[in-house]
Amino acid sequence: xxxxxxxxxxxxxxxxxxGTTMIAFGIGGLVSTTSTASAFDVGTWVVGADxxxxxxxxxxxxxxxxxxxxxxxxxxxxxxxxxxIASAVFTIIAYPALRGFGRATAPGNxxxxxxxxxxxxxxxxGAAWAIAAVWLAAIAVRTRRSRPRVRMxxxxxxxxxxxxxxxx
Numbered sequence: 001x002x003x004x005x006x007x008x009x010x011x012x013x014x015x016x017x018x019g020t021t022m023i024a025f026g027i028g029g030l031v032s033t034t035s036t037a038s039a040f041d042v043g044t045w046v047v048g049a050d051x052x053x054x055x056x057x058x059x060x061x062x063x064x065x066x067x068x069x070x071x072x073x074x075x076x077x078x079x080x081x082x083x084x085i086a087s088a089v090f091t092i093i094a095y096p097a098l099r100g101f102g103r104a105t106a107p108g109n110x111x112x113x114x115x116x117x118x119x120x121x122x123x124x125x126g127a128a129w130a131i132a133a134v135w136l137a138a139i140a141v142r143t144r145r146s147r148p149r150v151r152m153x154x155x156x157x158x159x160x161x162x163x164x165x166x167x168x
Contacts (some may be wrong), residue, residue, distance in 0.1 A: 075139050083132035087125045094121040 001126055032038050064084060096102070097117040106112045 088130035
């Protein structure tokens with residue numbers, strides 16, 4: 001590798017070799033331990049998940065980012081984005097439980113998905129937004145305290161004085 005080559009090229013190549021090796025190991029293990037039909041089902045699911053991400057989730061994320069950038073003041077963007085990302089992650093993780101996947105494999109077994117998953121999801125999302133609200137309140141207080149206070153020094157003068165500023 002020459003000195004003029006960017007340092008990220010070496011990291012990319014190392015990641016490419018490691019990643020390709022891991023993918024090949026996973027595919028080999030899948031094919032050797034399951035039937036061809038099961039391996040094909042997994043492949044179909046992986047391609048479907050990739051398409052769903054690229055055609056549905058990524059455009060939604062881009063649209064949300066554009067809307068936040070245009071509608072939300074700069075200091076508030078990070079807490080709102082954080083709460084949105086947490087809400088999305090919680091929803092994706094809870095989706096199988098909300099849909100009841102797994103109950104059909106063990107009918108009559110009350111230990112399969114015994115919890116109230118909609119309430120748990122609402123609680124987690126509520127906690128994320130409560131944290132964002134506290135964060136936004138802290139930003140508002142900090143912004144308010146950092147602004148100089150303007151007061152009128154004398155009713156006869158038209159120029160307001162800023163606290164801490166020399167009046168001369």
